[in-house]
Amino acid sequence: MPVAAGLVLAALLLPLLPVGGASAEPKPTIAEAKKKLEKLNHEADEIVEKYNQAGEKLKRAKKKYRDLNADLTRQNAKVSGLRKELVTMAVSTYQVGGLTGWEGLFTQPDPGAMLSGLATVDQMSASRAQSLNAFDEANEALRTSRDKAKTALAEADETRDELAEEKAKADKMVKAQTKLLRELGAFRTGDPSSTGIAYTGPASGNARSALDFAFAQVGKPYQYGGTGPGGWDCSGLVQAAWRAGGVSLPRTTWEQWSWGAGRKVSLDDLQPGDLIFSEGLGHVSLYAGDGQIVHAPQTGDVVKVVSLSSYGRRLVGAVRP
Incomplete structure (x- = not known):
């Protein structure tokens, strides 16, 4: 093959060859x-x-x-x-x-x-x-x-x-x-010393005390296995909140769901303070009233108040302490 023709062929193939001998893995899109x-x-x-x-x-x-x-x-x-x-x-x-x-x-x-x-x-x-x-x-x-x-x-x-x-x-x-x-760019460290926010919802009695406690934890980091006071996981937060409300709940979501076997309520009939469980019983939150919940979501997030419609997890049921 003439040298000139070889150079032309090499130039045509060059863009197809991986740089450094391996192709870089494409970065995933945000979605x-x-x-x-x-x-x-x-x-x-x-x-x-x-x-x-x-x-x-x-x-x-x-x-x-x-x-x-x-x-x-x-x-x-x-x-x-x-x-x-x-x-x-x-x-x-x-x-x-x-x-x-x-x-x-x-x-x-x-x-x-x-x-x-x-x-x-x-x-x-x-x-x-x-x-x-x-x-x-x-x-x-x-x-x-x-x-x-x-x-x-x-x-x-x-x-x-x-x-x-x-x-x-x-x-x-x-x-x-x-x-x-x-x-x-979505990792949130949280503040273990956060004093949270005031609860102004419609709850009363023991449920009010539970929600007052939970809202006072807003801004603190999610921490798996966390039972406070500087960090919480979902069931640890719910257990501590209802302890402040005078009710002793078990530690884990599975145990809390089992404990509430005779206390289950319809998701269409929620009241402030009710425990809301996700499918698979891996997550639990507290209903705050007015279509909102307070919960400790997951790693890289903080205790926060969000609308129930944006919960992001499929629900399995609720328990009223």
Whole structure:
């Protein structure tokens, strides 16, 4: 091939060849990035819920172990006390039951005194048998307590591992969300010291107290696993708000939904303070009245008040505390 023709062919092919040996991945459009973020947020709801459930499971396992360990300590003390009692009784029996003691008993000139002495021996034998039985029962209870405490400790270790696994998943998800939000210029750090805004809606009574608390958290950052005071996740905020309203709610969205099994209300009949759950039960918010909700949305956002119509999650139902 003539050199000139080769140069012409090379010039024609040059625009088609990748620079540096590889083509650059096209940057997603804003619409594509938002769609990806929506998918990540949905996945994060489920992951954070599992993380919270594992955390609550660990708390229960630790409490169970502490309670059983306290019972084990009490049983140990009881067995030790009974053991001392048996030693004292054995020494006493030896002293009374020796040759001198028995000879003195049967050489009593008074038959009444001899019968009284025999009755004392019978009572002592019965008491000894009772103490022996109590000691055996206490020992058995001690073994049972020790086995239960050992099992509870193993459960706590297992749930600790489960929590670590879910935390690793959540951390990975948060990293992906944060990266995408920063690319979109939409990452909000929030202010852990925010004093929020005043609630001016139609709520009254306990619901008013709950919403007053929730609105006072507006502007604070979303933080998965957050139970305040500087950061919240969705169920942590709802739990704390209704605690201020005098109602004790469980920690996780699944537990809150289950707790409200007999308190469910129609989404067409919402009242201020009602808990609103998204499909999949990965997210919960508080209805504030007048078509608004207050909630802790997701990573890279803050506690805020938005219209229910812009909620962005498919709803599954509501619960009235």
